[in-house]
Amino acid sequence: MKKLASRILAAILIATLSLSLIACGGNGEQTGDGVLDCAVTSGLTSLTPFVSNGGRDAFYWKMTYESLGYMNYNKELTPWVAKEWSVSDDNLTYTVTIHDNVYDSAGNHITASDICWFIGEAVNQALKPVFNKLESWEQVDEYTFSMTLKSNMIGVFEYLMEDIFVVSEAAYKASPDGFATECVSTNQYKITEFVASSDWKYELREDYWGNPEDLCEEIRGIVPAVKFHVIAEASQVTAAFATDLVDYMDGATINIVSEMLNNPDDYTVLQYEGHQGYQLFFSGYETSPVADDVKLRQAICYAIDNQALIDGYCQGLGSMLYDVCPSFYKGYQTSWESEEYYTFNQEKAKELVAESNYDGTTSMKILVGQWGSRVAEIIVNELAAVGIKAEVFSPEAALLMAIRLDGSNYDMFINTIGGTYLPDHWSIRYDPNAYATGDGTSRHDYVLGELLYKTWTVEGFTTENINEVHNYLKDNAIAYGLFNQNNFCVYSNKLTLEKEVDGFTHKCYPFASTWSGI
Amino acid sequence: MGRYILKRILWMIPIILGVTVLVFTMMTICPGDPATIILGSLATEESLAAKRVELGLDQPYLTRLVKYLSDVYLHFNLGSSWISKISIVSELKVRLPRTLVLSLFTTALSFGLGIPFGISAAKNQGKWQDSLCMVIAMIGSSMPNFWLAMMLVLLFAVKLKWLPALGIGAGLAGLKYYILPAFSNFATGMASAARQTRSSMLDVIRSDYITTARAKGVPEKSVINKHALKNALIPIVTLMGTAFGNMLGGALIIETIFSIPGMGTYVIGAVGNRDYPVVQAGTIFLAIVFSIFMLLVDIVYAMIDPRIKALYTAGSKKKVKKEAKA
Numbered sequence: 091m092k093k094l095a096s097r098i099l100a101a102i103l104i105a106t107l108s109l110s111l112i113a114c115g116g117n118g119e120q121t122g123d124g125v126l127d128c129a130v131t132s133g134l135t136s137l138t139p140f141v142s143n144g145g146r147d148a149f150y151w152k153m154t155y156e157s158l159g160y161m162n163y164n165k166e167l168t169p170w171v172a173k174e175w176s177v178s179d180d181n182l183t184y185t186v187t188i189h190d191n192v193y194d195s196a197g198n199h200i201t202a203s204d205i206c207w208f209i210g211e212a213v214n215q216a217l218k219p220v221f222n223k224l225e226s227w228e229q230v231d232e233y234t235f236s237m238t239l240k241s242n243m244i245g246v247f248e249y250l251m252e253d254i255f256v257v258s259e260a261a262y263k264a265s266p267d268g269f270a271t272e273c274v275s276t277n278q279y280k281i282t283e284f285v286a287s288s289d290w291k292y293e294l295r296e297d298y299w300g301n302p303e304d305l306c307e308e309i310r311g312i313v314p315a316v317k318f319h320v321i322a323e324a325s326q327v328t329a330a331f332a333t334d335l336v337d338y339m340d341g342a343t344i345n346i347v348s349e350m351l352n353n354p355d356d357y358t359v360l361q362y363e364g365h366q367g368y369q370l371f372f373s374g375y376e377t378s379p380v381a382d383d384v385k386l387r388q389a390i391c392y393a394i395d396n397q398a399l400i401d402g403y404c405q406g407l408g409s410m411l412y413d414v415c416p417s418f419y420k421g422y423q424t425s426w427e428s429e430e431y432y433t434f435n436q437e438k439a440k441e442l443v444a445e446s447n448y449d450g451t452t453s454m455k456i457l458v459g460q461w462g463s464r465v466a467e468i469i470v471n472e473l474a475a476v477g478i479k480a481e482v483f484s485p486e487a488a489l490l491m492a493i494r495l496d497g498s499n500y501d502m503f504i505n506t507i508g509g510t511y512l513p514d515h516w517s518i519r520y521d522p523n524a525y526a527t528g529d530g531t532s533r534h535d536y537v538l539g540e541l542l543y544k545t546w547t548v549e550g551f552t553t554e555n556i557n558e559v560h561n562y563l564k565d566n567a568i569a570y571g572l573f574n575q576n577n578f579c580v581y582s583n584k585l586t587l588e589k590e591v592d593g594f595t596h597k598c599y600p601f602a603s604t605w606s607g608i
Numbered sequence: 609m610g611r612y613i614l615k616r617i618l619w620m621i622p623i624i625l626g627v628t629v630l631v632f633t634m635m636t637i638c639p640g641d642p643a644t645i646i647l648g649s650l651a652t653e654e655s656l657a658a659k660r661v662e663l664g665l666d667q668p669y670l671t672r673l674v675k676y677l678s679d680v681y682l683h684f685n686l687g688s689s690w691i692s693k694i695s696i697v698s699e700l701k702v703r704l705p706r707t708l709v710l711s712l713f714t715t716a717l718s719f720g721l722g723i724p725f726g727i728s729a730a731k732n733q734g735k736w737q738d739s740l741c742m743v744i745a746m747i748g749s750s751m752p753n754f755w756l757a758m759m760l761v762l763l764f765a766v767k768l769k770w771l772p773a774l775g776i777g778a779g780l781a782g783l784k785y786y787i788l789p790a791f792s793n794f795a796t797g798m799a800s801a802a803r804q805t806r807s808s809m810l811d812v813i814r815s816d817y818i819t820t821a822r823a824k825g826v827p828e829k830s831v832i833n834k835h836a837l838k839n840a841l842i843p844i845v846t847l848m849g850t851a852f853g854n855m856l857g858g859a860l861i862i863e864t865i866f867s868i869p870g871m872g873t874y875v876i877g878a879v880g881n882r883d884y885p886v887v888q889a890g891t892i893f894l895a896i897v898f899s900i901f902m903l904l905v906d907i908v909y910a911m912i913d914p915r916i917k918a919l920y921t922a923g924s925k926k927k928v929k930k931e932a933k934a
Contacts, residue, residue, distance in 0.1 A: 136692035
């Protein structure tokens with residue numbers, strides 16, 4: 091029996107040893123192979139150009155398809171495949187001309203007809219709400235088309251120019267799965283490997299239709315090959331760096347880079363302000379204790395120690411907010427930073443609780459995604475200190491999405507918000523006309539509604555109007571900016587960053603920056 | 609024997625059908641609107657309604673169930689993911705083998721080490737070997753796989769640089785990517801196998817026929833290998849079947865830690881997105897694989913237990929006799 095057991099054990103050990111021998115030499119994807127390996131926590135599930143807003147800002151989209159224009163580092167719309175555009179006097183109709191020499195990697199010539207087809211398809215699929223703001227669109231000549239907006243809301247044209255990907259209708263229709271696993275694009279880069287939700291690789295094309303030198307440096311590909319690796323488990327990112335599987339990561343959070351920050355010999359960590367921030371929204375549903383009780387909402391804002399949140403949640407690497415939105419937003423006023431913004435004051439909070447209609451026994455529900463339950467737990471304790479009972483409700487993502495639209499399911503909602511212009515955020519959260527269909531944080535507040543609507547137009551997007559909305563939101567504690575977590579860009583010191591090119595939402599675009607030692 | 613296998617295969621049909629109906633029903637009653645998830649919370653009511661029509665969600669439950677069963681079992685069409693639009697069959701083709709390799713490798717490791725440990729413990733009951741094996745089993749069963757995974761990565765990938773920390777590779781060389789995931793997940797299975805083997809072997813070793821064999825002067829090696837082990841194997845083989853099922857179903861944690869794009873991450877990701885076709889197809893395929901494995905387990909039963917074999921052989925003989933009489 092002993093012999094049998096020994097034999098089995100020996101066989102297993104031999105098999106393991108053999109496999110280990112095969113494995114010797116590591117991954118075969120070491121630094122120095124000419125490929126810049128980038129880590130991402132989630133990635134492309136499909137290559138289809140018809141996608142939702144999620145991941146809109148990910149820089150790999152700028153390597154997958156080209157769009158008509160893009161937002162540069164200064165948040166200005168810059169032409170890409172579009173050559174020029176003009177707008178009608180009423181700010182509703184835009185006429186756009188594209189370059190006449192655009193070809194994709196399969197040799198298809200791109201004309202205005204392809205752009206109009208893309209718009210039509212995007213409107214039908216309704217994956218990006220901005221396409222719903224289009225009234226009509228038509229081809230004017232071979233390289234010119236026009237599009238008319240339903241209203242001249244600020245930022246809509248800019249979003250459309252970014253979200254209209256340049257794709258050949260013929261190539262798309264020839265694809266058996268609508269580019270899901272293999273795409274043809276006009277981009278400087280071509281995808282040469284793709285495993286959905288796992289890893290994918292880009293290589294520079296030699297037959298790019300334009301002159302790369304004419305492109306702005308934020309979208310000009312410098313690195314010959316870039317490979318992305320999805321690493322969902324935060325602790326494994328460190329291991330991936332240590333074993334040379336990846337060289338670079340942007341958009342990392344503190345839990346990913348905390349070890350690397352203490353190891354400057356091996357890693358360079360660039361730190362920058364996050365562009366979303368963390369916010370506390372109050373339910374607008376009539377039966378919620380916070381819906382119509384300004385004093386209670388103000389008490390909650392005073393009871394929250396923002397610095398404690400930054401220290402506890404971001405290990406001190408974050409910043410205070412002075413509005414619901416962080417400074418990244420277009421329309422943000424730096425003058426707000428010198429104003430008083432619910433500085434932590436427990437005594438004041440207790441006074442306001444006493445003046446409010448809160449009965450002292452009702453437990454309020456704080457809705458939060460699973461990513462932010464720790465923030466909610468800290469807040470529950472802080473509220474308890476001033477006599478407000480609260481509990482955390484943290485469902486999985488799909489359920490959260492269903493619940494957040496109905497304000498009767500919660501009293502407070504902790505979220506991070508995305509967007510470029512302040513009205514992006516305002517229109518989603520507080521529009522009284524969206525009370526029935528929109529987010530559960532919208533409310534029957536028509537005074538606020540009027541202030542909001544004034545800022546939505548191109549002409550109305552003025553400092554004065556913006557300040558009015560900011561002051562109203564602040565004074566009435568409609569929502570509260572909690573803190574802004576820093577983001578990090580990290581790369582291995584085996585590489586040298588010779589020229590850094592920052593992007594709109596990211597630090598150091600990997601493909602556009604100049605590296606040595608890849 | 610052939611009749612036995614055929615009977616077991618026929619049993620798989622209602623099981624797979626039952627799983628299909630059950631998963632379909634559970635996804636239907638599960639809260640969370642797929643249209644809202646696909647189009648986002650900013651979508652208009654018109655867009656959401658159109659999306660629901662496109663996905664067939666406006667149809668009554670029974671209509672959708674019948675259509676789904678017809679698509680899958682009559683037209684062999686599993687459809688495409690609602691989110692990625694990628695054909696489910698093409699994804700299963702690449703993802704299922706990864707999860708299978710991982711599960712088989714882990715099961716082989718668990719039982720390859722667990723059975724000898726159990727035998728050694730039973731043979732040396734009450735001695736230090738017994739204690740040692742059981743302590744190892746206890747440590748194995750109490751070590752969380754995600755913790756073991758981290759420790760193995762730190763040692764073998766980060767420090768020694770022998771093995772890749774994560775990811776997948778192609779061909780034979782790609783097998784190295786499964787070593788750490790398999791070793792991370794094997795401890796619990798090994799512990800169960802060792803304890804089950806010890807317990808079964810102890811029951812058998814105390815049997816009269818083992819005493820008789822020893823009294824007849826049969827060498828101890830033959831007593832253990834030929835007489836005891838064969839009879840003790842039935843519960844161990846049963847455990848192997850369920851352990852393999854657990855490995856298949858529980859692959860998610862290991863696949864996430866090691867960034868393996870297998871069935872676990874595919875199906876769980878789809879559950880979060882309410883991607884019904886992927887959840888349904890993924891579960892059906894996992895159920896098929898599990899049923900096939902359980903069929904193999906049953907065949908092994910028949911091979912190692914003459915009573916089961918005789919049952920079917922006897923059944924065949926009776927039939928032959930009846931035919932002869934007629």
